[in-house]
Amino acid sequence: MTIGMASGGESTPTAVDVVILGAGINGAALARELVLNGLSVVVIDADDIAAGTTRWSTRLVHGGLRYLEYGELGLVRESLAERDRLLRLAPHLVRPLGFFVPVRGWFGGLFAAAARILGFEVLARRWAGARGRGGLAVACGLWLYDLLSTGSAWPRRCVVRSGAEGMPAVDADRYPLAGVYDDAQMVYPERFTVELLVDARSLAAEKDVLFRILTRRTARVEADGRLTVVPAAEAVRGTVEKIVLAPRAIVNATGAWVDHTLGELLPPGDGADGRPQSGESPTAQRLIGGTKGSHLLVDHAALRRALGKRGVYAEAADGRPVFVLPFGDRLVLVGTTDIPFPGDPSTARTGTDEIDYLLAAVRLLFPATAPSPGHVVQHYCGVRPLPARRADGRTPAGITRRHMLVRLAAAPLPLWSIVGGKLTTCRSLAEESAAEVLAVLGLPVAATSRNRPLPGACSLGEAEELVGRLATIAMKAGVPREGAPAMAQRLVGLFGARAGEALGIDPSLAGAGAVDRNSFEPLGDCPLPRGIVRFCLDLEWAETLADLVERRLLLDFDPELSEATLRAIASELVQAGRLAADAVDSEVTALRAMMAERYGKRLRGERLGDRD
Numbered sequence: 001m002t003i004g005m006a007s008g009g010e011s012t013p014t015a016v017d018v019v020i021l022g023a024g025i026n027g028a029a030l031a032r033e034l035v036l037n038g039l040s041v042v043v044i045d046a047d048d049i050a051a052g053t054t055r056w057s058t059r060l061v062h063g064g065l066r067y068l069e070y071g072e073l074g075l076v077r078e079s080l081a082e083r084d085r086l087l088r089l090a091p092h093l094v095r096p097l098g099f100f101v102p103v104r105g106w107f108g109g110l111f112a113a114a115a116r117i118l119g120f121e122v123l124a125r126r127w128a129g130a131r132g133r134g135g136l137a138v139a140c141g142l143w144l145y146d147l148l149s150t151g152s153a154w155p156r157r158c159v160v161r162s163g164a165e166g167m168p169a170v171d172a173d174r175y176p177l178a179g180v181y182d183d184a185q186m187v188y189p190e191r192f193t194v195e196l197l198v199d200a201r202s203l204a205a206e207k208d209v210l211f212r213i214l215t216r217r218t219a220r221v222e223a224d225g226r227l228t229v230v231p232a233a234e235a236v237r238g239t240v241e242k243i244v245l246a247p248r249a250i251v252n253a254t255g256a257w258v259d260h261t262l263g264e265l266l267p268p269g270d271g272a273d274g275r276p277q278s279g280e281s282p283t284a285q286r287l288i289g290g291t292k293g294s295h296l297l298v299d300h301a302a303l304r305r306a307l308g309k310r311g312v313y314a315e316a317a318d319g320r321p322v323f324v325l326p327f328g329d330r331l332v333l334v335g336t337t338d339i340p341f342p343g344d345p346s347t348a349r350t351g352t353d354e355i356d357y358l359l360a361a362v363r364l365l366f367p368a369t370a371p372s373p374g375h376v377v378q379h380y381c382g383v384r385p386l387p388a389r390r391a392d393g394r395t396p397a398g399i400t401r402r403h404m405l406v407r408l409a410a411a412p413l414p415l416w417s418i419v420g421g422k423l424t425t426c427r428s429l430a431e432e433s434a435a436e437v438l439a440v441l442g443l444p445v446a447a448t449s450r451n452r453p454l455p456g457a458c459s460l461g462e463a464e465e466l467v468g469r470l471a472t473i474a475m476k477a478g479v480p481r482e483g484a485p486a487m488a489q490r491l492v493g494l495f496g497a498r499a500g501e502a503l504g505i506d507p508s509l510a511g512a513g514a515v516d517r518n519s520f521e522p523l524g525d526c527p528l529p530r531g532i533v534r535f536c537l538d539l540e541w542a543e544t545l546a547d548l549v550e551r552r553l554l555l556d557f558d559p560e561l562s563e564a565t566l567r568a569i570a571s572e573l574v575q576a577g578r579l580a581a582d583a584v585d586s587e588v589t590a591l592r593a594m595m596a597e598r599y600g601k602r603l604r605g606e607r608l609g610d611r612d
């Protein structure tokens with residue numbers, strides 16, 4: 001099914017049940033839920049899929065141990081249930097991660113925690129003390145966490161002595177005890193979001209309903225309820241026609257941009273049609289009161305070894321929670337800060353003060369292997385889409401992480417905005433939101449995604465087997481014996497069970513069928529094969545070099561990313577007719593400059609201390 005385009009004059013509007021603005025994890029999960037219920041859906045994003053906060057998060061799928069202190073028992077219970085569900089439905093992207101909570105003694109923090117639960121934030125801060133939470137407070141929290149995760153097959157939590165085997169090697173003199181528990185990590189929420197949309201597309205084909213994704217576009221509601229979709233101000237490539245849609249409902253899932261989107265979506269009118277008059281905001285008050293949070297990616301072999309397989313969840317000197325997490329086999333992810341950020345979320349950047357603050361927190365934990373600013377290979381920063389209305393006296397860390405669906409009465413058609421939400425609860429948020437949208441459209445809930453795996457879902461055992469078979473096929477296609485397992489590993493790590501499909505092969509044939517040797521050529525210096533680029537362009541909505549590097553292949557997290565790799569990808573774009581041959585230099589230069597400016601990423605050979 002196609003969408004009517006107009007290049008100049010009037011076009012016939014395309015009827016669609018729901019338009020979703022924002023292709024972050026929440027917009028994508030909702031799109032899938034609605035298509036699952038037989039609705040036609042168009043998703044519009046001002047940038048690319050998962051280009052917003054989804055990409056700038058700590059990447060944990062967790063119950064939220066610290067939300068217990070704010071009495072958010074319902075949120076913790078929901079998050080724990082969703083954590084277990086996502087581990088089951090997307091085991092290739094959501095993996096269990098053990099946590100270690102170092103404390104300075106048994107006592108401390110109990111009165112502060114009690115005051116916080118009862119809502120006395122000022123007292124809680126006064127009683128918090130310099131030594132942070134003690135073992136008893138942590139044990140109580142872990143006991144509650146256990147209680148709220150009934151049904152989970154995971155081991156019970158406990159308190160251990162520091163220095164125990166297999167535990168992170170924190171400073172045992174300063175932190176003699178630690179709580180131990182399990183949560184999960186979604187290393188690539190970007191890929192999780194793409195897979196939600198891939199699944200929505202398959203469902204739409206099954207149900208024969210319209211499903212489209214329009215990136216680099218924004219939308220405006222006309223007085224008659226029609227929606228005009230226009231190219232976003234930036235990054236307009238070639239001629240992108242104006243599209244006119246006739247939706248029955250709209251959901252604004254633009255996260256930290258929700259208020260800005262509403263202003264754009266419902267430009268001020270004369271007041272006659274219920275729209276805000278010029279100068280008025282579409283909502284009586286702002287919906288979002290975002291806070292920015294920064295992260296560091298640290299390349300320090302001794303620190304990575306000291307961390308081992310577990311993440312550390314600790315307190316910085318000022319008592320704020322800080323995570324020190326394994327990020328693949330080589331890097332350590334440190335986050336985060338929590339600073340009110342009223343500006344345009346796209347302009348949020350990590351400050352040097354935040355880098356110092358996070359490094360100081362790591363130094364307290366791991367003084368013997370403390371990283372210096374030179375070990376920070378990149379940093380990143382996102383704005384949390386938190387509700388603007390907050391309980392009196394609450395610090396940014398205390399603002400609820402619960403999500404809500406807010407309906408805007410002044411709009412000429414049903415229009416909701418999603419406020420808040422986490423990676424962890426994207427599916428339950430989608431289920432709740434879909435139920436409300438369906439009800440308003442007069443339709444029953446016919447299905448839910450509670451037991452629907454993502455398209456790439458495969459267990460650890462299946463993934464290992466697939467890696468073996470793909471490595472064999474890669475060798476038959478001419479990939480050197482020493483490089484084939486790394487290529488297969490990387491492919492399965494990104495695409496899960498879809499790794500074979502991504503290269504146009506059926507891995508169950510173990511290479512017996514014809515294999516296109518060209519698609520196994522390496523992409524510059526990176527172990528991924530060239531063929532994967534075409535797959536992302538044709539079947540995963542990638543359009544630009546940045547889409548491929550940052551949100552499909554996740555190469556920006558590779559400390560060895562080189563200019564040769566960027567050029568190899570750009571040349572695939574040229575071959576696919578997506579980039580003019582004479583634009584390769586400027587495309588590569590622009591991406592390098594953007595990565596350096598936005599998140600301090602340098603290519604191999606450009607970093608201070610690089611030997612080559």
Ligand SMILES: Cc1cc2nc3c(=O)[nH]c(=O)nc-3n(C[C@H](O)[C@H](O)[C@H](O)COP(=O)(O)OP(=O)(O)OC[C@H]3O[C@@H](n4cnc5c(N)ncnc54)[C@H](O)[C@@H]3O)c2cc1C
Pocket residue numbers: 021022023024025026027028044045046047048049050051052053054055056057058059060061062217218219253254255256257260261264291292293294336381382383384385418420421422423424425
């Ligand atoms: C520092 C930090 C750490 C976090 N850590 C975790 C964590 O560990 N675990 C967890 O569960 N959650 C975490 N979160 C929360 C979680 O990341 C977010 O709540 C979630 O990603 C929000 O997703 P979203 O889809 O609502 O928004 P986004 O991912 O921001 O998506 C919104 C989309 O809207 C698009 N857009 C903007 N304006 C327009 C427009 N006018 N028209 C169309 N599209 C537009 C953007 O390009 C973007 O793609 C963290 C958040 C932050 C900031």
